[in-house]
Amino acid sequence: MRAITMEEFGGPEVLRLTEVPDLESRAGHHILNVIRSGVNYADVHVRGNTYLAPVELPYIPGNEVLGTAPDGRRLVGLTRGGGYAEQAHLHRRIAWDVPDDISDDQAVCLALQGQSAWHILFTSAGVHAGERVVIPAAGGGLGSLAVQLAKNAGAKVIALASTEEKRLLAANLGADATVDSTTDDLTGAILEAAGGPVQVALEMTGGPQLPAVLAALAPRGRLAVYGFASGQQGNLPLRLLMEKSITVSGFWLPSLYGDRTALPTSMEKLFNAVRTGDLRTITGGVYPLAEAAVAHTTLATRTHSGKLSLDPTK
Missing domain, CATH: 3.40.50.720 (NAD(P)-binding Rossmann-like Domain)
Known part of the structure; x- marks a missing residue:
């Protein structure tokens, strides 16, 4: 599969498109075919080696994904890296079914941000x-x-x-x-x-x-x-x-990933708020996977509004 990997820490230029092995099954996880990978400030800190949790190189960044599971379910959720790729492991405890009336671009705004x-x-x-x-x-x-x-x-x-x-x-x-x-x-x-x-x-x-x-x-x-x-x-x-x-x-x-009620409860409230129109999501740009460095540059320069994400299908 294609993925963005980091061999070193540094600027956006360290985000490089590579071929890596397809994922294998892992207990307690879905294997997601990724449609959207959220781009967040946490990823910028990972890239610069200033993130709260240290990472080991080589590394695939990305902590937020949306996609389809092998059974056809559309899921959105949180990862501990690995999101900038065509496939991602998504732990069942921090994965949520996306309602039919919530779009991909709406849902990817909600999992992390x-x-x-x-x-x-x-x-x-x-x-x-x-x-x-x-x-x-x-x-x-x-x-x-x-x-x-x-x-x-x-x-x-x-x-x-x-x-x-x-x-x-x-x-x-x-x-x-x-x-x-x-x-x-x-x-x-x-x-x-x-x-x-x-x-x-x-x-x-x-x-x-x-x-x-x-x-x-x-x-x-x-x-x-x-x-x-x-x-x-x-x-x-x-x-x-x-x-x-x-x-x-x-x-x-x-810090809330281990809480069995906090995130499921708030995610349901967020879905409902989008559904009723009380919460409007703003899409600031969707980039092909190969343009992860461009997305990071845009994020760092604050020249956008709303949510940035990658599309690994392109």
Whole structure:
């Protein structure tokens, strides 16, 4: 089968199309004929050797796939690598049947980014109706879903995005206010847009954006950290955390893989939200498998909106 393999860590150029042996049966797993491979920031961290879980080379990246099982079922789910290929092993515990009224491009938005958005908001940050919530990268795959989920929960959403086009998208998805994430005074811009300090802030950029967002939190506010897309992890000011009694939680989706109820429950809610029109998925581009490096470059430069994925059938 064809697959994208990494022989070394580095830039997008290390993602190379190769021929590898077809997969063999593995206990507790489906062998999926892959139709879509989700492209995520986790894959960028894997490529650069900064991922939370170390990987051994050679390696096939990709943690999110959609495809068909040998019995004809259409499944979407999560992997621990191996997704950028024509076939992938998908553990039965983190695989879900895709309803007939959910398209391939809708479903691939939900397994990793949809599930992450849901649990960051409601499991980690505990968002409630009436709270002011800051959501970064609001035009991206995860952020665009988080804007809608928070709004549907009754929160006031302040969306951060780097371009006017992405801020307009966030507003169209329900954000109450938008902020240019590249502004020099990000804290002041958030406070002005929100009408005061916020109760909840999501953070995935790191670097100087982390303390700027933290400073916009109200006393007893909650910060949910789930990435450092800038490549800089940043430091948390302990004095400020204590002075304002701020709660900081980290989130990594694989921590829920062993939970038998958390992900199945949230996936069903996500499917239902798409079905009813309460949740709109945004497709930012579908690339042939051989163009994985192009997809990674697009993701890193943030020139897209919504979800990026690969099509291993092309």
